[in-house]
Amino acid sequence: MTNEDAVLGCLLGQAVGDAMGLPMEGLSRRRGPRLYPRHDRMQFFFGYGMGSDDTDHACMTALALPPRYDERPDYANAFRRDLAWRLRWWFLGVPVGIGKATLKACVKLWLGFPSTKSGVFSAGNGPAMRATVLGAWAENDEELKVLVRASTRITHTDPKAEYGALAVALAANVAATTRDGPAPSAEVLTARLDELLPHDTAADELRGLLRQVVEGIAEGLTVEAFAEKLGLTRGVSGYIYHTVPVALFAFFRHADDYRTAIPAVIRCGGDTDTVAAITGGLIGTRVGKPGIPAEWLASYRDWPWSVGRIERIVKKEMLDFTPGPQMFPFYKFWLPFQIVLLLLMCVAMLLAYPVLVLLRVTTRLLRNFLFFLVVLGHIVRRMLPPY
Numbered sequence: 001m002t003n004e005d006a007v008l009g010c011l012l013g014q015a016v017g018d019a020m021g022l023p024m025e026g027l028s029r030r031r032g033p034r035l036y037p038r039h040d041r042m043q044f045f046f047g048y049g050m051g052s053d054d055t056d057h058a059c060m061t062a063l064a065l066p067p068r069y070d071e072r073p074d075y076a077n078a079f080r081r082d083l084a085w086r087l088r089w090w091f092l093g094v095p096v097g098i099g100k101a102t103l104k105a106c107v108k109l110w111l112g113f114p115s116t117k118s119g120v121f122s123a124g125n126g127p128a129m130r131a132t133v134l135g136a137w138a139e140n141d142e143e144l145k146v147l148v149r150a151s152t153r154i155t156h157t158d159p160k161a162e163y164g165a166l167a168v169a170l171a172a173n174v175a176a177t178t179r180d181g182p183a184p185s186a187e188v189l190t191a192r193l194d195e196l197l198p199h200d201t202a203a204d205e206l207r208g209l210l211r212q213v214v215e216g217i218a219e220g221l222t223v224e225a226f227a228e229k230l231g232l233t234r235g236v237s238g239y240i241y242h243t244v245p246v247a248l249f250a251f252f253r254h255a256d257d258y259r260t261a262i263p264a265v266i267r268c269g270g271d272t273d274t275v276a277a278i279t280g281g282l283i284g285t286r287v288g289k290p291g292i293p294a295e296w297l298a299s300y301r302d303w304p305w306s307v308g309r310i311e312r313i314v315k316k317e318m319l320d321f322t323p324g325p326q327m328f329p330f331y332k333f334w335l336p337f338q339i340v341l342l343l344l345m346c347v348a349m350l351l352a353y354p355v356l357v358l359l360r361v362t363t364r365l366l367r368n369f370l371f372f373l374v375v376l377g378h379i380v381r382r383m384l385p386p387y
Contacts, residue, residue, distance in 0.1 A: 003137070005288045006176040007062065008314040010136040013258065013284015014058045014129075014277045015305060016296050019049030021266050021276030023378060025097075028234045029224070029269035034386040039263035042299040045374050050302045053095050053102075054277035057129040059305045060086040061151060062313050065137055080150040083130075084115035087154065093364030096372050099238065102126045105155040111342075119157040125243040125274050127152035127165035132281030135172025144169050145196055159202040164240035167193055167206060168278055171248055175255070175286035183255035183286075186214045189248070209245045216249055223250045223264035235270025243271060247278040258283045259293050303367055 023043045024032045042049035064083035066075055091098075091106035098106075101122035108118040130151045138144035148169050152162040170193050178184045190210045197203040209230075216226040226249045227236060236246050246268060254261035261283055265275045284292055297307060 003176065004314055006179060006285045007133060007136045008311060009284040009286070009288035009291065010133050010172060010176075010281045011058055011062060011284075011310045011314065012289055012297065012307065013287075013292055014132055014281035015051050015055045015302070015307075015310065016049070016284075016292055016300050017262050017280020018051045018054040018273050018277035019044060019300050019302070020262050020280075020296065021272035021274075022049065022052055024266055024269065024272040025052075026235075027269055027272070027382070029267065031387065032235075032269050032272070033267065035382065039266050040259075042296065044378075048299050048301045049296075050371060050374070051300075051305055052097055052273050052277075053099075053126075054129045054274050055302070055305050056090060056095065057126065058133050058277075058281065059310065059313060060090060061130040062133045062137075065133075065147075076146045076150045079147060080115045080154060083151060084109055084118065084154055089361070090364070092361045093368050096368055096375055099124050099126050102155045109154075115154050119153045119155050121158050122156050123158040123160040123164070123240050124156060125164070125238050125240045125271070125278075127156050127161045128168045128240055128244055128247075128278055129274060131165040131168040132172045132278060132285065135169035135174075136176045136281075136285045138169070138173055141170075141173075141192065141196060144173055159200070160206070161240055163197060163203055163206050164244040166196060167210070167244055167248065168282070170196070171251060171282055172285050175251070175282050179286045179288070184252070186210070186217050186248070186252040189252075190214060205241065206244075209241060210248070213245055213249045213252065217252055221249075221253075223253060223261070224267055226253075227268040232268065232270065236265075236268050236272075236275050238271045238274065243275055243278065247275050247282065250275075250279045251282040255283065255286055256291070258287055258291050303363075 019042060020039070024036055027035065036043055041047065044050055061083060064079055064086055066078050087106055088109050091110070101120045101124050104120045105118045109115065131148055134147045134151060135144060138147060145166065148166045149162060152165050156162070167189070171189050174184045174189055174192070190207070193210065194207065197206065212229065216229065221229065223246065227246050230242070230245060232242055232246070236242050246265060250261045250265045254264065258280065261279055262276050265279050266272045268275065300307060
């Protein structure tokens with residue numbers, strides 16, 4: 001299986017995992033199975049599934065990747081600028097369920113803050129959504145570390161966010177480099193990660209969590225039992241040091257068994273779409289498209305990230321890289337001038353790029369509106385028994 005197969009498996013695995021986990025998002029371990037007793041099929045909309053921001057972020061990250069690490073002296077800057085522009089346009093579509101830190105960062109990006117200063121101090125799991133494809137793509141640890149740092153700091157500046165994303169990316173890289181051999185062990189990840197992490201409080205906390213992953217695998221714990229061991233009895237939260245250990249444990253526990261791993265993390269409750277998306281991305285990297293249940297792929301229906309579009313991203317669009325331009329730093333001006341400049345910028349964009357605005361914003365708004373209606377239906381359903 002080639003690197004292209006690994007990246008394709010990563011993106012498809014993340015999209016399908018996201019869609020499988022989305023209906024149970026926010027429900028506790030007790031309530032979730034009562035409302036959705038079956039975890040072997042899509043349940044978002046009459047047997048079909050759609051992706052959330054987890055799929056959006058992974059696909060945007062893939063499209064922002066420059067061709068290869070050693071071919072560009074400004075590799076990290078080109079990647080960061082391109083991803084920042086994609087996040088700006090994505091934000092105009094009013095995505096449902098956007099995290100608070102990502103929302104603030106996108107607002108700062110539109111106010112002209114450079115992508116090096118747009119991040120906010122948060123340890124949410126947003127960077128981990130973007131990390132799987134980075135690990136599947138990277139050819140060495142140096143490239144991986146550079147990409148993770150650039151991706152993370154656009155939205156999150158808490159070191160925990162970067163370290164957690166680095167652990168996910170490294171696990172994806174382990175999955176990609178061992179996909180033709182036996183299932184990797186968690187010890188391989190901890191050894192490589194220990195060399196990349198600094199020695200500070202946040203990094204040492206992650207090391208401790210990964211030691212628990214290794215111990216849990218040795219003890220033969222189930223994914224649900226491991227989450228309970230971490231104290232996540234009501235569900236896995238969006239805190240990156242809750243999301244990442246559970247996803248990593250599920251990967252190493254079921255490295256070649258996508259069909260078993262995804263329901264296992266969904267049964268943990270909480271932020272089920274993100275945990276299932278990351279787990280699916282990791283296992284998908286290893287098993288490729290053939291290892292993802294065909295009926296789940298057939299039931300995944302979304303726009304713009306359909307199965308066909310994701311395949312085109314990997315086979316062609318990732319190679320057609322053009323870095324985004326630098327944005328004028330409006331934030332340095334007084335607020336009245338800032339407002340005037342922003343209005344002028346909006347008028348200029350509407351006049352100069354009407355087709356782009358219509359395609360990228362109007363259609364995205366329509367998709368997100370329809371998505372919201374389905375989510376609203378799920379919210380109403382949650383108000384009804386069984387409790």
